[in-house]
Amino acid sequence: MSDETKEIIMVDLIQVTExxxxxxxxxxxxxxxxxxxxxxxVGVDVITTDRSPSxxxxxxxxxxxxxxxxxxxxxxxxxKKKLTAAANTKKNNKLQPWxxxxxxxxxxxxxxxxxxxxASSLDVFSCxxxxxxxxxxx
Numbered sequence: 488m489s490d491e492t493k494e495i496i497m498v499d500l501i502q503v504t505e506x507x508x509x510x511x512x513x514x515x516x517x518x519x520x521x522x523x524x525x526x527x528x529v530g531v532d533v534i535t536t537d538r539s540p541s542x543x544x545x546x547x548x549x550x551x552x553x554x555x556x557x558x559x560x561x562x563x564x565x566x567k568k569k570l571t572a573a574a575n576t577k578k579n580n581k582l583q584p585w586x587x588x589x590x591x592x593x594x595x596x597x598x599x600x601x602x603x604x605x606a607s608s609l610d611v612f613s614c615x616x617x618x619x620x621x622x623x624x625x
Contacts, residue, residue, distance in 0.1 A: 501516040521534070533556060536564065537557070537561045556604070565588060582618070591617075
């Protein structure tokens with residue numbers, strides 16, 4: 488999908504017999520679609536995906552000239568899952584009331600960073616430093 492026009496610009500169908508597994512189908516479809524866009528002369532500067540390890544590896548090894556970003560929704564979901572698991576332990580139960588604020592802060596950091604991933608990371612990290620100073624983590 489184009490970020491500017493919000494239009495779908497590439498669709499490709501992968502048959503089950505073309506790949507050995509579901510993750511392999513995802514990678515094959517992604518690669519075929521991206522190659523199709525590049526061969527058609529579409530300029531791709533940045534691509535945003537989920538946290539798929541196979542897609543991250545493909546981007547790192549094959550398309551290193553294209554900036555790869557992870558969708559903040561997937562990052563927030565994984566962070567909340569891990570923080571909830573930590574907060575459900577007796578030694579970290581004081582973290583429980585902070586879960587929503589932490590994930591909201593992550594969203595705010597992503598929206599307000601102006602595309603600067605390092606600034607967003609530092610901002611999110613500052614939240615954890617604040618909590619650590621409050622001795623919420625053991």
